[in-house]
Amino acid sequence: AQSVTQPDIHITVSEGASLELRCNYSYGATPYLFWYVQSPGQGLQLLLKYFSGDTLVQGIKGFEAEFKRSQSSFNLRKPSVHWSDAAEYFCAVVIWGKLQFGAGTQVVVTP
Amino acid sequence: DGGITQSPKYLFRKEGQNVTLSCEQNLNHDAMYWYRQDPGQGLRLIYYSQIVNDFQKGDIAEGYSVSREKKESFPLTVTSAQKNPTAFYLCASSTAGKEQYFGPGTRLTVT
Numbered sequence: 001a002q003s004v005t006q007p008d009i010h011i012t013v014s015e016g017a018s019l020e021l022r023c024n025y026s027y028g029a030t031p032y033l034f035w036y037v038q039s040p041g042q043g044l045q046l047l048l049k050y051f052s053g054d055t056l057v058q059g060i061k062g063f064e065a066e067f068k069r070s071q072s073s074f075n076l077r078k079p080s081v082h083w084s085d086a087a088e089y090f091c092a093v094v095i096w097g098k099l100q101f102g103a104g105t106q107v108v109v110t111p
Numbered sequence: 112d113g114g115i116t117q118s119p120k121y122l123f124r125k126e127g128q129n130v131t132l133s134c135e136q137n138l139n140h141d142a143m144y145w146y147r148q149d150p151g152q153g154l155r156l157i158y159y160s161q162i163v164n165d166f167q168k169g170d171i172a173e174g175y176s177v178s179r180e181k182k183e184s185f186p187l188t189v190t191s192a193q194k195n196p197t198a199f200y201l202c203a204s205s206t207a208g209k210e211q212y213f214g215p216g217t218r219l220t221v222t
Contacts, residue, residue: 009151034210043115043201043213044154090153099144099211101153 003027004093006102013081014110021076021105023091032094033074035065039087050074061085083109114138115214117202122219132187132217134202141207143185147171148199160185161207189219196221
């Protein structure tokens with residue numbers, strides 16, 4: 001059973017438009033939650049993290065994410081996308097002490 | 112400059128040969144990890160180590176081996192027993208229970 005789900009494999013967005021990437025997880029307790037970004041052929045860079053407290057977290061590069069316990073979700077948002085945001089985005093969740101990754105969402109930015 | 116280095120960036124080997132991938136960190140992290148990344152499958156954990164001279168199998172350890180003789184270093188050997196070794200390999204490190212930081216990756220091609 002997949003513990004971390006990113007429903008969108010591929011998203012195309014216009015430069016300047018808003019972006020929302022979805023992430024859902026299966027776990028009984030409140031987990032540690034992360035979003036990472038990966039450019040082609042590169043490692044993963046941490047965008048933001050949630051451990052506890054305020055459910056709206058701010059990250060680098062103008063990204064934010066909101067933890068919704070009732071929906072078991074941790075969606076990533078950016079109000080205005082730049083061409084440099086084209087990359088693959090991974091949601092990751094610590095479940096039973098192990099970091100589990102979603103399959104990733106590829107974001108394409110059009111002019 | 113603190114970080115994680117992986118070498119080489121690209122590695123080519125003939126089938127039947129063992130190959131060792133290097134991972135070094137100067138972040139003073141106790142825990143280190145090896146992941147394999149294949150298109151459309153996210154990241155899968157191969158091995159991890161939470162302390163020097165100790166390591167545990169991840170989800171896909173068959174055909175791989177590791178050592179952890181120094182805190183800074185966690186080399187991965189891809190053995191000839193690994194049936195499908197061509198992939199992108201990522202090393203990560205963390206302080207216990209905290210977010211993982213990733214190296215730039217090594218792309219291994221076995222023909």
